[in-house]
Amino acid sequence: MGYIIIITGFLLVLIGLWGILSQKNLIKIILGFTIFDTGINVVMVSIGYVKGKTAPILDIISAKDALKSVVDPVPQALVLTSIVIGLGVSALMLVYAIKLHHDKKSLDINNFKDLKW
């Protein structure tokens, strides 16, 4: 089970990366990034997963046997942070996409080669 999730995560990472490197439309590239991010998040969650244990939320379980019954809380915290960061990055990318579209009325990545050498 754990392996399947990890592999799925990495598959998502690769799909995202493929999207970033092959798509010509800026929006699709940005979508590639979000898939990439999601894949990493899945991998993260799966790493902290311990079979048969529950979420590290102290409301549902008693604090006494928390250590025995919850999965590793650290990756879960990391995932939360990572989602927030991913949101920030995506927002910024979209801002840039809007700016670029305003400028040249195009979202094709090949149209933005004014800077080189």
Added chain:
Amino acid sequence: MVTPIYIVAVILGLAFLLGILKSSMTRLGSILMIGGLVFITFVSGQWLYEFLVNHRATDIIYTAGFLPPYAINLQMGLNEAILTTMINIVGLLGGIYLLDSLKKTGINSMAIFIVFVMSLNVIVMTRDIFNLFVFLEISSIATGGLILLDNKRKAFQAGMKYIIATGIISNFLLIGIIFSYYFASSLNIDGLIAANLMSIKGGAIALFTIYVSIILELKPFPANGWGIDVYTASNPGISALISAGSATAALFVAYKLMPMGGSFWLPYFAIIGAITFIGSNLMGTRQENPNRLLGYSSIGQVGLILMIIGLSPYLGKDTLLIGFSILISHYAAKAGLFWLSGIIKSKNIQGWSALRKHPYLLFLFGTFIFALIGFPPFPSFFGKWNLIMALAAHGQYAWMTAILAGSFTEAIYLFKWLGYSIKLEVPEDITIKFEWNKYLPIYLMGILLYFMGMYLAPFTEGGVYINFLPLAFVFLLFALDFLPVYVKNTLSIAGIIWYMVRLFPLLEHDLMREIFAGIFLGGAVLTLVAGYAKKGKRPGFYPMALLMFSGLVGLIEANTLLEFFFSWELMTAGSYFLIIRGKRSMPHGYSYMLFSIGGAYAILFGLALAYASGLNISLAALGHITQLTTLAYTLLAVGFMTKTASLGLHIWLPGAHGEAESDVSPMVSAILLKAGVFGLMLLFFYMGTGTPGSEKLLYVLGWVGALTALSGNLGAVFQEDAKRLLAYSSIGQLGYILFSITMMTQLGWLAGFTYTINHFMFKAILFLVIGGIVVKLGTHNMYEMGGMIKKMPYSFVAVLISIIVIGGIPPLSGFAGKWLLYNAVIQKGWYFQGVVVFFAGVIAFLYLFKLIHSVFLGQLKDNHRNMKEISAWILIPSYILIIGIMVFSAFPQWVLKPIGNMLTVYFPKSLYWQGTRAFTSLGYWDGTTTMIVVVTAFTLLLGWLVIASKKVKRIGQFNIVYAAERPYRPETTHVSYNIYAGYKKALGFLVTPVVETFWENVSDMVLDFSGWLRRIYSGNMQNYALHVVLFIVVFYLIALGGL
């Protein structure tokens, strides 16, 4: 003590506060922003003070009430304090600099700005790797926002490229962090170090992913197109922050994560750093856009520091010092340069000549360039010195070569740029407005560089002995630059004389140094006297002349390798500025600088080998080179020969000396060239003839000397330009000197000294007088002169005496040199070389005749009828030197006898004195008697001539008696253009500029290669993303895939 956690808290608080302010309250917003930046600068500054002054122990700051690994901890030690202070200072200054732009874009951009600076602080301080990731992301996002500050097409594209690339990089970093956590159950850096990931199966891949991401953050070549675009297109104020601030933080990340992987990864750091350093600088050579150029340079410098981190096993405890020395130079110089670029707003580097109207900014520009290259007294000089010495001590010659090669390519474009800004016409479309908030940060960075140089000097072995007194005098002169020439001239002369009085008693018993000190400082005084002839202010001349002389005197005073090289570089810097002052000197100053830097690096390499041989910093180490002995001596010799302009390395000289100002030519010819001679003599003294390879080296150099003499003289013969003729003649004379001393006999060295002293005197006279005439007549071309003997009799006599010396005609001292030289040649048995030198001597007569004939004899030209004698200020030093020549000619034993005695320590004695008479096994010569005889005969003849000429009828210039036809134009009766046409036909093939062509081809090849290389930066952002991914794959395959 304010704990550094407030850096985060206060800035976050301010950022939220700024977020809720009304958008019209920009004034309040900017006060809050600057206030916040001042506060965090104060916090980090007070920690720095504590560490430096009170030697406080490193502090760990815990958060959230838990100990690590359950909570994040920050570390504040000396390193962190230094770096956060640096970051906050550049943040504060950058904030002040950008105030207008930030106000224009609104309060939100101010919030982003302070968050950006704060995030860099945390990146430096945090000991938690996930926290590190978060703040790297924050800084990336903030950077992405700040790039938008300039609402321009290129900025949009650059920003998009930046986010795409950093997005991929940080995702990889995150993967690495997760797996490190998976394997080591810790996110704390110290915990990860303790867990030793390399020993855990799979841990290596986790580490790889972290390292590759951190390296990619440093924009390694070639996966850095996105980084260069950001430098190019952002507001220069932002680029300054990225270059000085972000790079500083990212480098420290590499440094603090380094222990996690142990020694396995370090070579890869070093290799990637080296490739980046060389590749980036190489591509910079073709770049004309100032911001982009600075981008290339930034990336190159960061590569160098990454390399230093990678080489830390060889550098030991000096790693931090070396890294810091180079980092701080890069930091201050790059920030300053980007800020300057923001003021100048030019699209190409040619536009920077606008600085010519702003001498203080130009001075700062020069400061930054020299600091980047690693000239003294800047910190990078000490950094590079220590780096090279430490590498040599461990036998890491390939790394040394890589560092010096990269530095050289950097010099190629930086000095082209500096040359443009000093020499090109001021562009009309660029005006520099004074804005205090933009000037102040640049000035402060300039001051910081000088201060740090002085501060760091004593940390280097031997650095405490460096004498900064002459440099202080140079600064004083720069501060007084607004004064008229005669005041500064008097001050300079007084300063030099005072220094001489102080120096000579210290040089007792060291005749060689006394002689060279006499040439350097005595020559300085004499050539400066000629400066009284100049009017106005001569901006910038005196500080630079004195800089050169302080370098020269430093060579004399040097007791350690470090002092020697320090002075050598000061001299180079000063002379560069002197040479480039000439009207058409831009290309010549440039080639002089490139040859000098190349030579300096050869010398540095040689000195490092000397140091490595016994870990001895004193100059005497040159006598005990055991590491690559032959190579070391060869490199040192080649280095010194770039200054003596020996064949193959001479192409800079004719232009540099020929186009220089009239009183600069004697300085750089009569005086400066002797620095190379001094170096060679010193080298040969220490080398001796017994060291391995020295016989062969001396033999080859002997031939080089002989051929230099020949080609220099031949070059002079076919010149029409009076000053270039003299310049070529210098090449020839220096060839004689090299030839004589390579014989390594007492006679050879005596000849060498005699030629050195003679060349100093006659070349100073010739360049002073001919230079004066050239200025007066307004032409360099000898065929446009003529008949000056009647208008300028004193000049004529001075030139006549000088050419008698060069020609080696008795009774003057030139004959002494010749006599000694031929004795030495016969004694040594170097007959073939002797023939070449003899032939060169014959050829010398041709150009000497041409000089005096074309300028002084023949027919006066129509436009020169009202000419007067040249300024007395030029004639006075010339005649003082003539007195010197006369004394040396009549009483050569006064000088040559002590030199001979000194030389007997090193060589078997073969010259004996009996009163005024000098003996060798081949014969004798008596300077005094010869002088008496010749002077008597001359006086008698002259007397007779005067008496007899009373009856002579004087005739006018165009009297029919001159020719069969009546000449109206003087040109028709005075053959002076191409007078050696016949010889040219016969010998012209010998003066085809083979060497020039060779160097031109080399330079074309480098530029072509650079042009080809930079095509990988196609501008397509997807390609750049692909570069990043490929970099990861290739690095993986090489490091872990067994490739």
